[in-house]
Amino acid sequence: MVKADPHHGGNKPRVAILISGRGSNMAALIEAAKADGFPAEIAVVISNRADAGGLALAQAQAVPTVTIESKPFGKDRAAFEAKLQSALEDHRIELICLGGFMRLFTAEFVQRWYGRMLNIHPSLLPSFPGLDPHAQAIAAGVKVSGATVHFVTPETDAGPIVMQGVVTVCDDDTPEVLSARILEIEHQIYPEALRLLASGKLRLDGEICRLVGKASARGALISPHLPAKA
Numbered sequence: 001m002v003k004a005d006p007h008h009g010g011n012k013p014r015v016a017i018l019i020s021g022r023g024s025n026m027a028a029l030i031e032a033a034k035a036d037g038f039p040a041e042i043a044v045v046i047s048n049r050a051d052a053g054g055l056a057l058a059q060a061q062a063v064p065t066v067t068i069e070s071k072p073f074g075k076d077r078a079a080f081e082a083k084l085q086s087a088l089e090d091h092r093i094e095l096i097c098l099g100g101f102m103r104l105f106t107a108e109f110v111q112r113w114y115g116r117m118l119n120i121h122p123s124l125l126p127s128f129p130g131l132d133p134h135a136q137a138i139a140a141g142v143k144v145s146g147a148t149v150h151f152v153t154p155e156t157d158a159g160p161i162v163m164q165g166v167v168t169v170c171d172d173d174t175p176e177v178l179s180a181r182i183l184e185i186e187h188q189i190y191p192e193a194l195r196l197l198a199s200g201k202l203r204l205d206g207e208i209c210r211l212v213g214k215a216s217a218r219g220a221l222i223s224p225h226l227p228a229k230a
């Protein structure tokens with residue numbers, strides 16, 4: 001059993017958030033980390049696109065930003081990652097949070113950061129990985145969906161699950177409406193998952209992530225809502 005150990009020294013572990021777009025999860029993480037007791041520090045935001053809206057949001061919060069355009073690297077993932085790794089080292093990063101980072105990594109990079117890199121995906125994994133998870137959920141007719149924070153492994157949108165949040169899926173949902181409902185949950189669970197990781201409360205047991213010393217809450221969500229019995 002491996003304890004996911006974010007502490008390589010110092011006080012709060014230094015976190016890099018990697019983005020490609022609007023950065024609403026990034027903003028939620030930055031906001032949460034402002035609280036005194038939050039056990040991690042958002043040290044840098046790195047974008048692989050110069051036009052990512054999240055860059056301005058991070059700068060407005062006085063979080064340092066770095067842009068490493070991935071397009072010029074084409075399929076040379078290793079060369080892009082060499083630049084990324086050196087930016088991570090420059091900022092003495094110990095943990096990575098992917099927030100809508102739309103670039104695949106090599107197995108080597110993932111292995112190097114295994115147990116120290118989280119991703120969020122807007123579905124209840126392992127259902128609906130990849131593109132258009134909201135449209136996938138609606139097409140499948142599921143009655144609940146949600147969001148998943150997980151450790152990153154070489155396979156896309158897979159890896160030990162840290163936390164999930166559930167929402168109802170309604171008959172008249174469009175992907176946009178469902179996406180907005182799920183996004184609210186994403187903004188709640190991502191900071192909590194990072195809090196757990198940064199405070200050493202997660203341990204990896206093979207493919208399973210477990211909480212150290214705390215039982216999960218028991219509960220149920222039924223959808224569609226059952227009518228009261230007559």
Ligand code: GAR
Pocket residue numbers: 019021022023024025026099100101120121122130157183186
């Ligand atoms: C979020 O919904 C996130 O879950 C999703 O991209 C969006 C980014 O939004 N990630 C994936 O689909 C990963 N496969 P944001 O830039 O506003 O955080």
